[in-house]
Amino acid sequence: MPKLITKIKEYRAKTNMKQEELAQLIGVRRETIGHLENGKYNPSLKMAMDIAKVFMVPVEELFQFID
C-alpha cells in the first residue's frame, strides 16, 4: 500500500489560503482537502492537476507516492 505525501498544506500556508478557499477554487469540499492533506486517499488526476494549477507547480512537486 503506497502512501501519499503532499505539500498542499505548505503551499497553502505560503499563500495564506484556507482549506475552504482552496476547496472553492477547485470545486470540492473543505473536508476533501483536509483528508487529502492528511493522506487519507489517492485523489483523481483531475483534482490533483487542478490543485497544482492553483499553485502553479507540476503535479510531481505537489504529490509523491512512497513505497
Next chain:
Amino acid sequence: MPKLITKIKEYRAKTNMKQEELAQLIGVRRETIGHLENGKYNPSLKMAMDIAKVFMVPVEELFQFID
C-alpha cells in the same frame, strides 16, 4: 464536463508496447488502459503517475483536461 486527452497510445507506439504489457507493468487490467486511452474516465493520481514513470515523462506531458 472536462474531457481528458492523453498521449498514452503515442508513447506506447513509440516504444512498441502493447496495452497488455503496460497494464501489467503498472498492475491494472488491459481494458483499463484501453478505456483510459479512449478518454472514458478520469484516472487516479497514482495510476497516472505510474504510467508517466514508465515513459519517463511528466504527468502533464501525458494527460491534459480540455474545457
Next chain:
DNA sequence: TTATTAAGTTATAAATATATAACATTAGGA
C-alpha cells in the same frame, strides 16, 4: 470566560473508477 474561525474527524450516502468476463472488430502475416 465566551465567541469565533479554521481544521480534524467520523459515519453514511452517492458517485465514479476499476475489475472481471465475454464477445466483437480490426489489422497483419501466413
Next chain:
DNA sequence: TCCTAATGTTATATATTTATAACTTAATAA
C-alpha cells in the same frame, strides 16, 4: 483467404473517492 494477436466495447460487480452533515478540537480575540 484464414488465423491470430491486439484492441474495442459492453454489462455487471466491486472498490474507492468524494459529498454531506454533524460533532470535536485548537487557537485566538473580545
